[in-house]
Amino acid sequence: MSDLPLIPHWINGAPVPSTSGRTAPVFDPALGVATKNVGLANRAEIDAAIESAALAFPAWRDASLAKRTQVMFAFRELLNSRKGELAEIITSEHGKVLSDALGEITRGQEVVEFACGIQDLLKGFYSENASTNVDVYTVRQPIGVVGVISPFNFPAMVPLWFVPVAIAAGNTVVLKPSEKDPSAAIWLAQILKEAGLPDGVFTVLNGDKEAVDGLLTHPDVAAVSFVGSTPIAKYVYETGAANGKRVQALGGAKNHMLVLPDADLDLVADSAINAGFGSAGERCMAISVVVAVEPVADVLIDKLTERMAKLVVGDGRRSCDMGPLVTEAHRDKVASYIDVAAKDGATVVVDGRGIEVDADAAGFWLGPTLLDRVPTSSTVYTEEIFGPVLSIVRVASYDEGVNLINSGAFGNGTAIFTNDGGAARRFQNEIQVGMVGINVPIPVPVAYHSFGGWKQSLFGDTKVHGIEGVHFYTRAKAVTSRWLDPSHGGINLGFPQN
Ligand code: NAD
Numbered sequence: 001m002s003d004l005p006l007i008p009h010w011i012n013g014a015p016v017p018s019t020s021g022r023t024a025p026v027f028d029p030a031l032g033v034a035t036k037n038v039g040l041a042n043r044a045e046i047d048a049a050i051e052s053a054a055l056a057f058p059a060w061r062d063a064s065l066a067k068r069t070q071v072m073f074a075f076r077e078l079l080n081s082r083k084g085e086l087a088e089i090i091t092s093e094h095g096k097v098l099s100d101a102l103g104e105i106t107r108g109q110e111v112v113e114f115a116c117g118i119q120d121l122l123k124g125f126y127s128e129n130a131s132t133n134v135d136v137y138t139v140r141q142p143i144g145v146v147g148v149i150s151p152f153n154f155p156a157m158v159p160l161w162f163v164p165v166a167i168a169a170g171n172t173v174v175l176k177p178s179e180k181d182p183s184a185a186i187w188l189a190q191i192l193k194e195a196g197l198p199d200g201v202f203t204v205l206n207g208d209k210e211a212v213d214g215l216l217t218h219p220d221v222a223a224v225s226f227v228g229s230t231p232i233a234k235y236v237y238e239t240g241a242a243n244g245k246r247v248q249a250l251g252g253a254k255n256h257m258l259v260l261p262d263a264d265l266d267l268v269a270d271s272a273i274n275a276g277f278g279s280a281g282e283r284c285m286a287i288s289v290v291v292a293v294e295p296v297a298d299v300l301i302d303k304l305t306e307r308m309a310k311l312v313v314g315d316g317r318r319s320c321d322m323g324p325l326v327t328e329a330h331r332d333k334v335a336s337y338i339d340v341a342a343k344d345g346a347t348v349v350v351d352g353r354g355i356e357v358d359a360d361a362a363g364f365w366l367g368p369t370l371l372d373r374v375p376t377s378s379t380v381y382t383e384e385i386f387g388p389v390l391s392i393v394r395v396a397s398y399d400e401g402v403n404l405i406n407s408g409a410f411g412n413g414t415a416i417f418t419n420d421g422g423a424a425r426r427f428q429n430e431i432q433v434g435m436v437g438i439n440v441p442i443p444v445p446v447a448y449h450s451f452g453g454w455k456q457s458l459f460g461d462t463k464v465h466g467i468e469g470v471h472f473y474t475r476a477k478a479v480t481s482r483w484l485d486p487s488h489g490g491i492n493l494g495f496p497q498n
Contacts, residue, residue, distance in 0.1 A: 013199025056200025108160025334387030
């Protein structure tokens with residue numbers, strides 16, 4: 001093992017260095033060097049983390065709603081006042097520019113604010129005198145220890161999609177962050193403790209597949225929320241369900257922007273640049289395909305290339321538009337799709353390989369790339385690339401565009417750009433995708449709605465945060481009650497009828 005600092009687990013309210021002897025390097029992507037190691041949990045550490053969360057559950061479950069939401073309010077205040085610290089951590093391990101890191105924290109903070117008002121969603125309902133002197137009421141109760149497994153691309157926002165709702169609802173949480181950028185999770189754990197969260201209610205278990213499998217199979221884990229690539233999401237869903245867990249597993253994406261000929265093409269170009277290259281395209285809601293209904297493609301390409309020429313790629317800590325990719329291996333994989341595109345007959349309009357940046361040359365750089373006339377049979381079109389590569393597919397009509405989008409394997413996000421209200425309304429009705437933007441390129445719903453895609457983008461039937469998130473982390477109990485006044489009701493072998 002190297003002399004680099006070791007990122008610990010967070011168990012029972014304190015940092016716990018791994019003693020498994022297994023570690024993974026954590027890189028600073030703009031420098032291209034490993035700056036830390038993260039310990040990867042072994043069986044004993046997995047068990048210790050889950051047991052601590054299980055032990056903390058009964059007291060936290062019984063903590064009053066007032067107490068639980070007070071902790072959330074305090075957490076919100078600390079997060080809001082110190083988000084700059086967290087943004088720097090994210091940029092140093094993920095590479096995204098600081099403003100974007102702050103943006104993801106703000107979107108996560110919205111879920112904390114939502115959780116501050118969870119009382120209203122946990123109220124249940126009551127029917128007085130459902131039968132004579134019989135009342136029926138339904139309450140929602142927490143489910144126990146919840147596992148959260150998160151991807152590298154949003155090291156703060158994705159955990160914050162789940163953790164505030166699960167904890168405010170009375171559960172305890174074991175978070176397994178991505179081993180590529182795990183420090184944000186430890187920072188969140190410290191802040192939650194400062195906010196007054198009792199030890200054991202929030203745990204960070206660092207690790208890889210072994211830790212994920214531990215959460216999926218341990219008898220004390222009641223539910224698992226997962227976000228990551230589609231093959232792993234499917235595996236997590238199937239394995240968790242086979243072990244009796246409640247599972248929501250969000251997978252990959254291939255998001256299309258349909259551009260109708262009447263759209264404002266300057267708005268389209270700005271939106272496609274923001275949604276295609278923001279966070280170096282490492283967003284599950286990034287636009288990766290522009291479906292141009294002819295004759296708009298040539299004009300749009302001119303507008304895109306003009307804007308792309310002005311994008312500054314560099315170290316996200318300095319003033320620039322786009323940072324590096326997360327690892328060298330990921331950068332090389334994304335770049336390899338540009339070769340494939342050329343081989344499959346697409347036109348490489350702007351090639352981001354070999355871009356010169358005003359930053360450390362060892363960083364994991366790949367410039368914004370634009371591909372035209374991408375064949376829909378190419379893996380460049382069918383597979384998720386997850387990098388700054390924007391494809392254009394030309395179609396002859398609205399119907400051809402919608403059929404293309406609906407025939408895809410993923411169904412996370414999509415957008416239509418048009419000034420025709422009727423076409424937009426038809427699109428929102430016909431499109432087989434879970435989150436739809438109308439002249440909005442990245443339609444991530446606010447915290448009090450629920451986030452989640454369709455088809456291969458979400459396994460399980462419950463979306464994230466909003467009312468669906470509250471339902472995922474609670475279960476309903478229906479109580480039928482009779483208080484006898486003054487005496488007993490007599491023998492009756494049938495159901496009460498009046
Ligand atoms: P990933 O699937 O490689 O990793 C996600 C998590 O799974 C990590 O915590 C990782 O440690 C764990 N993992 C990796 N290999 C595993 C294995 N073999 N068995 C069990 N667990 C394993 O994903 P990533 O590269 O970190 O993140 C990018 C992916 O996440 C993209 O596909 C992106 O679309 C997706 N994503 C989806 C959403 C959404 O809302 N649908 C949001 C963010 C990211």
